[in-house]
């Protein structure tokens with residue numbers, strides 16, 4: 241039985257919350273007008289009654305994070321978690337970068353306070369992140385044409401921009417590569433933005449369907465928003481070549497599309513910050529207005545610190561000022577102020593030449609280990625099953641490899657071989673030690689031969 245609060249006079253508890261929903265016993269911090277109302281109030285605090293939210297559906301676990309949960313439950317020694325995109329050392333340990341530890345020491349020594357940041361974030365971080373993206377001394381930053389807002393890593397930055405699109409570009413459709421990082425759909429859908437696929441992956445070649453992609457983007461209504469992975473496409477690991485990026489830029493200009501880059505792996509993919517930022521820099525150099533979401537989860541290993549930014553690179557400073565004011569308004573209602581700790585780390589690392597150099601070396605080290613396991617996996621597969629062409633593993637870049645395994649084969653990988661991966665056939669090479677590459681190759685071979 242439910243009681244409407246309108247019928248009951250409630251005394252607030254010391255915490256300020258009405259006690260009806262929270263008290264486990266009918267202590268009645270409630271002054272009721274009649275015996276009948278007292279009975280009704282007692283029924284309302286009886287926790288054994290069915291919840292008013294009993295109609296809420298159970299949401300299935302997130303497909304990526306659910307893999308880790310299943311992995312934890314498996315007690316077999318052979319188990320391998322290739323589901324989650326987080327860098328591990330050869331011993332499968334999480335890696336805290338030395339430059340992060342050094343920056344944290346600097347922060348402790350300088351006794352920084354923990355007061356709120358401005359809504360737009362830490363000024364030093366915002367400057368550093370725009371420079372890192374576009375390159376030092378870019379005309380757009382010099383001319384104040386870039387609106388940069390520090391936000392909650394890549395996800396939060398994308399979400400702020402999605403809210404902006406919903407508010408200021410109503411009716412625009414966002415085009416997502418098929419496939420894409422699973423959360424893109426949630427982010428735009430939850431912000432009330434319509435999204436559609438453009439073709440990207442060609443299963444026959446385990447490569448890029450460039451013709452299909454161009455056809456779909458050409459067919460999209462003028463002025464559509466196109467989400468592009470700046471580098472190291474997730475989940476496929478397949479990036480366009482520079483010539484293909486150039487053709488994509490031509491098409492975006494021709495169709496007046498708004499390119500929106502998601503840069504979650506700058507420096508981590510190739511080991512070079514400049515090479516990995518080539519595509520958004522190229523689009524900006526063609527005079528296009530672009531949106532860019534940045535994340536420091538992977539390249540600085542700041543996964544849990546939530547460090548990132550949303551940048552609007554625009555044609556003039558006045559537009560950038562207005563957009564900035566609206567981004568702040570959106571962030572204010574979503575979370576008010578971004579977290580300070582990781583932003584300080586990132587700005588210290590970027591602004592101190594000795595730490596910046598060391599960061600580049602550490603990124604090269606991390607991306608180098610991943611390149612090495614690509615070689616190992618390709619080598620073992622070619623040895624075990626030379627009838628097939630496994631070169632796609634070497635051609636893909638970044639943390640992930642799309643194996644081309646289908647859903648059923650992925651299930652066999654997990655149920656029979658204790659290898660945990662997402663059901664789209666993606667494996668995270670960042671979670672693969674060289675010592676396990678042969679085991680993985682044998683499991684993949686078993687799946688393609690027998691299942």
Ligand SMILES: Cc1ncc(COP(=O)(O)O)c(C=O)c1O
Pocket residue numbers: 325392393394395396421469474502504534535536537543548
């Ligand atoms: C393509 C892509 N964009 C954005 C993100 C956002 O990550 P985070 O919110 O941790 O920065 C990820 C993380 O896996 C990603 O792969």
